[in-house]
Amino acid sequence: MRLYEKPAHVLHDMLVNKEITSVELTEDVLSRIDEVEGEVKAYLTVTRDEALEQARAVDEKIARGEEISFLEGIPGAIKDNICTKGVKTTCASKILEHFVPPYDATVMKKLKAENPVILGKLNMDEFAMGGSTENSAYHPTCNPWNTECVPGGSSGGSAASVAAGTAIWSLGSDTGGSIRQPASFCGVVGLKPTYGRVSRYGLVAYGSSLDQIGPVTRDVTDCAHLLNIIAGHDEMDSTSSEAAVPDFTRALVEDVKGLKIGLPKEYFVKGMDPEVEKAIRAAIEKYKEMGAEIVDISLPHTDYAISAYYLIAPAEAATNLQRYDGVSYGERVEGEDLVSMMTNTRTEKFGEEVKRRIVIGNYALSAGYYDAYYLKAMKVRTLVAEDYAKAFEQVDVILAPVAPTTAFKIGEMAGDPLQMYLQDACTVPLNLAGLPGISLPCGFSSKGMPIGMQIIGKALDEETIIRAAYTYEQSQDYHTKMAKLGGNN
Amino acid sequence: MKYEAVIGLEIHCELKTKTKIFCGCATSFGADQNTHVCPVCLGMPGVLPTVNQRVVEFGIKAGLATNCEINKYSKFDRKNYYYPDLPKNWQTSQYDLPIAEHGWVDIDVEGEKKRIRLTRIHMEEDAGKLVHSGTNIKDSASSNVDYNRTGVPLLEIVSEPDMSSAEEARAYMEKIKAIMEYIDVSNCRMEEGNLRADINVSLRPVGSKELGTRTEMKNINSFKNLEDAINYEIERQTEVLEDGGHIVQETRTFDPAQGITLSMRSKENAHDYRYMPEPDLPPIITSEETIEKYRSELPELPDARRARLESEFGLSDYDAGIITSSRAMAEYFDAVVATGADAKLAANWMMGDLLKNLNDEGLDISKSPVEAQRLGEMIQLIMKDTISGKIAKKVFKEMWTNTDSPEKIVKDKGLVQITDTKAIEGIVDVVIAKNQKAVDDYKGGNKKAIGALVGQVMKASKGKANPQMVNQLLAQKLDG
Numbered sequence A: 001m002r003l004y005e006k007p008a009h010v011l012h013d014m015l016v017n018k019e020i021t022s023v024e025l026t027e028d029v030l031s032r033i034d035e036v037e038g039e040v041k042a043y044l045t046v047t048r049d050e051a052l053e054q055a056r057a058v059d060e061k062i063a064r065g066e067e068i069s070f071l072e073g074i075p076g077a078i079k080d081n082i083c084t085k086g087v088k089t090t091c092a093s094k095i096l097e098h099f100v101p102p103y104d105a106t107v108m109k110k111l112k113a114e115n116p117v118i119l120g121k122l123n124m125d126e127f128a129m130g131g132s133t134e135n136s137a138y139h140p141t142c143n144p145w146n147t148e149c150v151p152g153g154s155s156g157g158s159a160a161s162v163a164a165g166t167a168i169w170s171l172g173s174d175t176g177g178s179i180r181q182p183a184s185f186c187g188v189v190g191l192k193p194t195y196g197r198v199s200r201y202g203l204v205a206y207g208s209s210l211d212q213i214g215p216v217t218r219d220v221t222d223c224a225h226l227l228n229i230i231a232g233h234d235e236m237d238s239t240s241s242e243a244a245v246p247d248f249t250r251a252l253v254e255d256v257k258g259l260k261i262g263l264p265k266e267y268f269v270k271g272m273d274p275e276v277e278k279a280i281r282a283a284i285e286k287y288k289e290m291g292a293e294i295v296d297i298s299l300p301h302t303d304y305a306i307s308a309y310y311l312i313a314p315a316e317a318a319t320n321l322q323r324y325d326g327v328s329y330g331e332r333v334e335g336e337d338l339v340s341m342m343t344n345t346r347t348e349k350f351g352e353e354v355k356r357r358i359v360i361g362n363y364a365l366s367a368g369y370y371d372a373y374y375l376k377a378m379k380v381r382t383l384v385a386e387d388y389a390k391a392f393e394q395v396d397v398i399l400a401p402v403a404p405t406t407a408f409k410i411g412e413m414a415g416d417p418l419q420m421y422l423q424d425a426c427t428v429p430l431n432l433a434g435l436p437g438i439s440l441p442c443g444f445s446s447k448g449m450p451i452g453m454q455i456i457g458k459a460l461d462e463e464t465i466i467r468a469a470y471t472y473e474q475s476q477d478y479h480t481k482m483a484k485l486g487g488n489n
Numbered sequence B: 001m002k003y004e005a006v007i008g009l010e011i012h013c014e015l016k017t018k019t020k021i022f023c024g025c026a027t028s029f030g031a032d033q034n035t036h037v038c039p040v041c042l043g044m045p046g047v048l049p050t051v052n053q054r055v056v057e058f059g060i061k062a063g064l065a066t067n068c069e070i071n072k073y074s075k076f077d078r079k080n081y082y083y084p085d086l087p088k089n090w091q092t093s094q095y096d097l098p099i100a101e102h103g104w105v106d107i108d109v110e111g112e113k114k115r116i117r118l119t120r121i122h123m124e125e126d127a128g129k130l131v132h133s134g135t136n137i138k139d140s141a142s143s144n145v146d147y148n149r150t151g152v153p154l155l156e157i158v159s160e161p162d163m164s165s166a167e168e169a170r171a172y173m174e175k176i177k178a179i180m181e182y183i184d185v186s187n188c189r190m191e192e193g194n195l196r197a198d199i200n201v202s203l204r205p206v207g208s209k210e211l212g213t214r215t216e217m218k219n220i221n222s223f224k225n226l227e228d229a230i231n232y233e234i235e236r237q238t239e240v241l242e243d244g245g246h247i248v249q250e251t252r253t254f255d256p257a258q259g260i261t262l263s264m265r266s267k268e269n270a271h272d273y274r275y276m277p278e279p280d281l282p283p284i285i286t287s288e289e290t291i292e293k294y295r296s297e298l299p300e301l302p303d304a305r306r307a308r309l310e311s312e313f314g315l316s317d318y319d320a321g322i323i324t325s326s327r328a329m330a331e332y333f334d335a336v337v338a339t340g341a342d343a344k345l346a347a348n349w350m351m352g353d354l355l356k357n358l359n360d361e362g363l364d365i366s367k368s369p370v371e372a373q374r375l376g377e378m379i380q381l382i383m384k385d386t387i388s389g390k391i392a393k394k395v396f397k398e399m400w401t402n403t404d405s406p407e408k409i410v411k412d413k414g415l416v417q418i419t420d421t422k423a424i425e426g427i428v429d430v431v432i433a434k435n436q437k438a439v440d441d442y443k444g445g446n447k448k449a450i451g452a453l454v455g456q457v458m459k460a461s462k463g464k465a466n467p468q469m470v471n472q473l474l475a476q477k478l479d480g
């Protein structure tokens, strides 16, 4: 078994016990990149030299007998919409092709304080818009379990790299399911924290009131450790929560006795893949066996959540993306005058999906339509949040599918954006409500594709969903399986 | 048909915070291009704004000082305004829930008081500045953008269309300027653009309640331009209407050199700002306690101060109005009176020689070579009869270029008033002896003839004799 197959907490112990060095580990992961990146294409930028330099520094520290932090010396990678000082941050868009931020996102500052090894920047749907990573302006990423399939999106690179062993951990961002859905498609753990739990400063905005950075990891233990590092109030983000940050690793206990788990009937949608439903029902049975109490609940406004989301997110995106006009940063396409320069820049450098959402967003915000669309969507948003609030009067967590299917084929849905949007039906509502949710593996389809389930928690109660997820994870071995790639398994 | 003008002002007031509204960059004026910038005010991908609490404080204080209601739940919005000197291409401003609403200020034009209503006061960020290689954007091969101003905090103070003449508009803007100075939220330096107005002007037949089509003139930054632009626009619109034409709704610029307004762009109605609540900033919740705290920190405002100067010192309404028209003037007056100088004399000297000299040299009172302390000392010399009012004019003139104390100037220049009866008597005797005709006239019943004699005595004493004593002694001698 090679080093890249192990989760971070195992590797951390090995580093502490001097069984391995960070350079050995980093080289193993870099050689894994050499072996399979051609098939997976999870990365946009690999910072190979910097990674080895960081690894060497950690080894020297260990040699000096100094203590190391959890993530120290362990290689991971970052979704390319999180600003990294001195390293290209493109959002998988041509408009930011050569953009090198002069500053670090707050999560990067927090990570760097831990001295991890940063391998580079990960592919995504352009500006995080999409559910398949096919909308990257550079190349699609492939699902490590079947490279003819999508890895999910928009954090497809984040999920695929961890699943392929080309990163031990990664960071993604989740606006309507963009961490949880690819985690589900790639058989890894992905957590969307409560809105405001993690600073958004330095995350290139898609839908500002919905976006949240979160970890993508091999297992729940790593997820809790990563959340410890990135969570907390940030003065640079006034929407970040001032609530105290608990030690999330204390939630890593195998105990769901008496835990009330809600099953929302609206999340078991028509058209759901029977194999997905079967795997989730089996997980529910497992929870019952372990002493949890299953409660049928209803979240009646779920049907409207998708429509509301596809008005609010594009409306925010339309304004957020206005800054890319060829004037201040990013790419410029010249024109005869100012207006044509801006028009040419935006026409040529934005992809189709991005343009589609800009148009939708501007339409929804325009005078005369604001009340009918944006304002109504905001009212639906309130109703969705109230649904959850009522449900959490009865239950501790909510269990649901992540996506109605396993990973679909590349190109299969590309021509049908509406069908693609429906993929988000089970993930979007909690972004509207700002709630935390975790996706973790709960089985495989007959074709060998991973199936994920989602555990949704109360605001700021990541501890309970981590506890529920960890208990289930320890009862099976899905999280230990690696995708077969590059003939090395 | 007779027309009346309907005028409304949107005043942009730059706040004197040390740092910008949403980041920690300095707001100071005149720095090298793009030196006061950071990722936040450059609108870089991924940045988030954080609100400078001083701006909120200033917004609330401005609202309280103009009799507005303070919104306890206020929020920022994105105003999508596509222009190359706004780095994000939206302006973070306030839309439906501004910090303050529904206020008023009173103005005074030639003794007539009028109440001008304020629609709202909202907080927003300023934009940057385009620097063209040519004289304007059209004839420039390239243009650069200076983002130093980007994110400098502004209050936009919007009036109802309650004014009907250029004089009223000027009085209104002067009142707003005075209030902002008094509460110390802005430097109000109009030449630096601290205070600038967008003016809306429309005409309607006298007696009509309906508003006519309006035109807007942007960025007027002097009182003279404000008056000239409005007067020109009223005249222009009157002519158009009298010729049977229609006013086009448009934005016009004022050219101070020619004294005319020119069409800049029309189709204003096509503007769709697509306002949206700013998702990156939580709403501004203001408690009653905070409002009361800020209210308690407000100084005495111009109107209250004016009333006090009238009742406490017996100043005329006119004098009190001018003295309280700016914070600097009012403070100067206070400082003069604080030395022990008589308030009426202080007012007279300020309204007279001081203002005249300042105006002649184009100086602001804060730069006056005669400081309040010294004017106070000089007035005390008058009160003690050390100098006469007439000599004081000489002393004052001397003080304008000489930094010595008035007492020293009086001594050095030998300007001390002669109050010695013997000395004055001597001069009086000589004058009586030399002016037999005037003496005869007086004795013959022409009492006015004494004036010529007083003049002679004063002349002979080089103005230093105490005029009252001269009058007294002359009368004694001639009548006796």
Ligand SMILES: [Zn+2]
Pocket (backbone or CB within 6 Å): B020, B023, B024, B025, B036, B037, B038, B039, B040, B041, B042, B151
């Ligand atoms: Zn700044």
